[in-house]
Amino acid sequence: MAQLWHILRKDCRYLRFEFLLYALFLGCYTWTETQVVPATSFGREIFVPDTLRLLSAIGMMAVASYLIIRLIHAEAIPGDKQFWLTRPYSWKSLLGAKVLLLLIGVSLPMLAVRLLIFRIQGFPFYPGVWQLLWSQLVMTVVIGLAIAALAALTAGLVQFVIPALVLISVAAFVQEDAYWVIPGPPARCGFARPSPQQA
């Protein structure tokens, strides 16, 4: 357990600038999501906040992904030259430290920000909070751990990008395929698009 905290502290120090950047993007995301924007407009003034909102959301997700990749690559698994391979690291402590930092350093702040936005926008706390928690959990497990798993199979950022792009393309293709096969995606699903009949 002591080794777990020791590795975690080291990773916090190692990624301190990335965490600062992440905090900045979380702040931007919160700000853009809480600005009052007219529902419909074709004017210039609506275009800028929407772009900002999109950019801050993409930026936040990109920095979160980058943080996870850097966190895993701090003790890269593939290769035979890493200094830590011949040091008395316990696998349990190493894995525990990485998962814990992913949760408390990446996922939890994002959840906090989403809860804050939820409150500022005036939504009732119940039952929305459970949906938020569920979506955050799914995002952490599906996206966060998928990024961590892919990072664990690669030794550097460049090596990570190519398979990641391939996987994203495959996922997009599968989703597109499912869109035609499964009629009427659930209306409550945030990523669902209208079916061909609806469109």
Add this chain to the structure above:
Amino acid sequence: MTTVISAQNLSKRFRKTEAVEDLNLEVSEGSIFGLIGPNGAGKTTTIKILMNIHKPSAGSAEVIGVDSRRLGPAEFAKIGYVSENQEMPDWMTVEYFLAYLKPFYPTWDDARANELLRQFELPLKRQLKHLSRGMKMKASLVSSLAYRPKLLVLDEPFSGLDPMVREDLAEGLVDSAGETSILVSSHDLGDIESFASHIGYIENGKMKFSEEMTSLTERFREVEVTVAPPAAATGKGQWPESWLRPDKTPAVIRFVESQFDSERTQKDIRRIFGDVVQVSVNPMPLRAIFVALARTGSKAAA
């Protein structure tokens, strides 16, 4: 004497390349074992198998009494590993690097670490990425000696370093010898001949010979035989296999005797050349022994 490393018939194949083939190796406790061989001979692969970085394709090895494939945190707390091409956490300062490693080792000795830091004159506040190659090796060595390991394994630690840094590193190693058994690889004999107690020569993945330094220098002699009639230089009968690199002129024969025994060698000379005018026997420097072995394929070396 107990052994800290013992490898039997160790082999490692990378697709079609046999990097290590049927290699046997024994490193005794307290010794400084120099693993010598040209670039690409299989030294690094052997060391990586011993350190459980690679799994052997065949054979097995025991390191501090544990199968190399089972080396884990408990064993690595007693083993130091320094390699020329090791990827270090470059963002750390020397000071933080040592502070970070300290809790991993129950036997970490601050006094020893400080003594080594003073000896190597390392800048504590400088990041590892801003250290020269020699300084980086020194930092790596400090981090591997501060916990007084039972075994220290060094892979080409002197490669590309200037003579002063080599001297410093060698001094650091000699100071630790005794309580720490050392396995050090190098492609240059000059790097380690001054302090190694045992030596092993590896070539094309095979261990050509492995023995104590003193016995190696005792069994090799450069022999010069002067014969009376020029025709006698061809000799009679089969030459012993232990005679390496024979060089003949009509009146003089020179060779390297790899199993020197004064009486037996004299007897062999008389059997082959009959009455000789003069026989001169000279001890050989280690470098000349290695050149002789490397050039003859060292059939008679073992």
